[in-house]
Amino acid sequence: xxxxxxxxxxxxxxxxxxxxxxxxxxxxxxxxxxxxxxxxxxxxxxxxxxxxxxxxxxxxxxxxxxxxxxxxxxxxxxxxxxxxxxxxxxxxxxxxxxxxxxxxxxxxxxxxxxxxxxxxxxxxxxxxxxxxxxxxxxxxxxxxxxxxxxxxxxxxxxxxxxxxxxxxxxxxxxxxxxxxxxxxxxxxxxxxxxxxxxxxxxxxxxxxxxxxxxxxxxxxxxxxxxxxxxxxxxxxxxxxxxxxxxxxxxxxxxxxxxxxxxxxxxxxxx
Amino acid sequence: xxxxxxxxxxxxxxxxxxxxxxxxxxxxxxxxxxxxxxxxxxxxxxxxxxxxxxxxxxxxxxxxxxxxxxxxxxxxxxxxxxxxxxxxxxxxxxxxxxxxxxxxxxxxxxxxxxxxxxxxxxxxxxxxxxxxxxxxxxxxxxxxxxxxxxxxxxxxxxxxxxxxxxxxxxxxxxxxxxxxxxxxxxxxxxxxxxxxxxxxxxxxxxxxxxxxxxxxxxxxxxxxxxxxxxxxxxxxxxxxxxxxxxxxxxxxxxxxxxxxxxxxxxxxxxxxxxxxxxxxxxxxxxxxxxxxxxxxxxxxxxxxxxxxxxxxx
Numbered sequence: 091x092x093x094x095x096x097x098x099x100x101x102x103x104x105x106x107x108x109x110x111x112x113x114x115x116x117x118x119x120x121x122x123x124x125x126x127x128x129x130x131x132x133x134x135x136x137x138x139x140x141x142x143x144x145x146x147x148x149x150x151x152x153x154x155x156x157x158x159x160x161x162x163x164x165x166x167x168x169x170x171x172x173x174x175x176x177x178x179x180x181x182x183x184x185x186x187x188x189x190x191x192x193x194x195x196x197x198x199x200x201x202x203x204x205x206x207x208x209x210x211x212x213x214x215x216x217x218x219x220x221x222x223x224x225x226x227x228x229x230x231x232x233x234x235x236x237x238x239x240x241x242x243x244x245x246x247x248x249x250x251x252x253x254x255x256x257x258x259x260x261x262x263x264x265x266x267x268x269x270x271x272x273x274x275x276x277x278x279x280x281x282x283x284x285x286x287x288x289x290x291x292x293x294x295x296x297x298x299x300x301x302x303x304x305x306x307x308x309x310x311x312x313x314x315x316x317x318x319x320x321x322x323x324x325x326x327x328x329x330x331x332x333x334x335x336x337x338x339x340x341x342x343x344x345x346x347x348x349x350x351x352x353x354x355x356x357x358x359x360x
Numbered sequence: 361x362x363x364x365x366x367x368x369x370x371x372x373x374x375x376x377x378x379x380x381x382x383x384x385x386x387x388x389x390x391x392x393x394x395x396x397x398x399x400x401x402x403x404x405x406x407x408x409x410x411x412x413x414x415x416x417x418x419x420x421x422x423x424x425x426x427x428x429x430x431x432x433x434x435x436x437x438x439x440x441x442x443x444x445x446x447x448x449x450x451x452x453x454x455x456x457x458x459x460x461x462x463x464x465x466x467x468x469x470x471x472x473x474x475x476x477x478x479x480x481x482x483x484x485x486x487x488x489x490x491x492x493x494x495x496x497x498x499x500x501x502x503x504x505x506x507x508x509x510x511x512x513x514x515x516x517x518x519x520x521x522x523x524x525x526x527x528x529x530x531x532x533x534x535x536x537x538x539x540x541x542x543x544x545x546x547x548x549x550x551x552x553x554x555x556x557x558x559x560x561x562x563x564x565x566x567x568x569x570x571x572x573x574x575x576x577x578x579x580x581x582x583x584x585x586x587x588x589x590x591x592x593x594x595x596x597x598x599x600x601x602x603x604x605x606x607x608x609x610x611x612x613x614x615x616x617x618x619x620x621x622x623x624x625x626x627x628x629x630x631x632x633x634x635x636x637x638x639x640x641x642x643x644x645x646x647x648x649x650x651x652x653x654x655x656x657x658x659x660x661x662x663x664x665x666x667x668x669x670x671x672x673x
Contacts, residue, residue, distance in 0.1 A: 201656075209614070294615050330506075335498070
């Protein structure tokens with residue numbers, strides 16, 4: 091259990107550190123081409139080798155971490171910013187038409203496969219990292235609304251909530267002061283899960299050309315560009331894929347570890 | 361049961377109505393006029409106006425929606441702007457790839473997840489169980505399109521056992537199946553990892569129940585109780601995930617269809633959007649959403665079959 095938290099924290103921390111560091115420093119200029127050095131395998135000069143334009147893959151992967159994390163983070167913020175208030179509202183007005191409308195609206199968005207939402211949005215607004223954020227964010231809204239409502243409902247029947255009501259507090263204030271702090275742990279865990287799903291989704295969208303556009307490096311586009319090169323120089327495809335795999339794995343382990351640490355009642359029996 | 365069924369049918373109808381309105385209005389926001397897209401940049405204004413009128417694009421939005429939705433109710437999905445063929449036939453043709461792909465991927469996911477989940481639950485707290493669950497963590501984090509590229513590299517390029525992409529059609533079933541093997545594996549394994557984890561945690565939870573203790577006290581081994589008693593009781597969460605996965609596999613295969621150049625439904629939507637073939641996008645997305653809703657409905661019905669207690673509710 092501790093191991094999940096440590097390993098997850100280390101992997102996710104490494105990706106985060108690379109993303110932050112890339113804002114001020116990368117080993118090489120990620121856009122700098124050197125055709126004479128193309129498709130070089132990993133070496134002391136280029137730890138991750140070079141791609142078909144001779145660009146340094148480590149520098150590109152570091153900037154790719156920045157793109158992935160920025161997109162996934164904003165998507166989580168969009169999802170939480172709209173989904174959590176909706177879920178709190180539905181729980182506070184449970185059984186009424188407000189609850190019904192919020193939940194049916196959720197079902198409606200949920201019935202659209204996430205990729206189709208993303209494709210529709212990028213078709214309307216054009217492909218870009220920003221639109222990938224919006225597309226993944228919209229998919230996150232019903233997830234957070236559902237989780238929030240589901241977790242808030244049992245809190246609403248507890249004695250101290252009744253006491254708060256008797257003392258004259260309104261539903262909005264109770265939701266903010268008493269319900270939200272009680273379900274915060276669960277929301278943090280869900281946020282790590284959606285964050286890791288966001289990274290996978292961003293990679294997928296960029297891979298089909300709907301995410302970050304050149305010259306912004308992104309793991310998904312690095313993989314798309316590597317596809318034709320994979321037989322000549324497998325490292326071009328293996329490294330961005332490993333970046334995605336290890337980051338998502340780290341975040342998932344971190345989510346599991348946090349869930350156990352924050353709320354022992356949610357612990358999955360081992 | 362009958363009341364429940366009729367209520368669910370009404371909800372199903374209403375959500376499809378809402379979904380169709382949403383799809384129609386969103387696709388209307390797509391910039392670019394289909395008529396000018398068809399005629400190209402050098403088109404005369406009169407020709408453009410005539411084509412817009414012929415395609416019904418000059419009518420107000422609510423009227424166009426009513427015409428589209430009304431036609432769909434009669435089984436007419438419209439005619440593709442780009443290919444001038446009925447959209448219904450196009451969807452049916454693409455489903456010949458997408459449906460078998462989704463069903464085979466789902467079957468493979470279940471076939472892998474069932475033993476892994478059972479093993480993980482039986483060997484809970486031991487090295488074997490930990491190893492199985494570690495493998496599922498890796499599977500969940502695996503981007504399926506990257507996995508697909510690696511599969512192509514090994515099985516198509518190096519070993520030359522299977523084709524790297526394309527679909528020859530069902531006239532040669534052997535070749536068709538062969539071309540679907542790698543896409544099915546790429547789609548199924550990450551899903552199997554999710555399914556195995558859900559199954560394992562559901563099994564572990566049911567193992568704490570009194571009837572399991574009774575079964576053990578009667579002399580059944582832990583493996584026997586797991587298979588005969590716990591498994592059936594653990595199926596509800598598994599069914600929920602299966603329903604969601606089927607929808608994902610049907611629509612979310614877009615990326616895998618791209619990797620393997622498969623003419624599936626997802627790829628058709630993708631291409632239709634770039635060609636501004638809005639009628640194809642609208643009808644195909646509606647079919648997908650209807651399929652997702654129908655699967656959710658079937659899963660709800662299956663709950664009753666798996667757990668008799670839910671039939672009375």
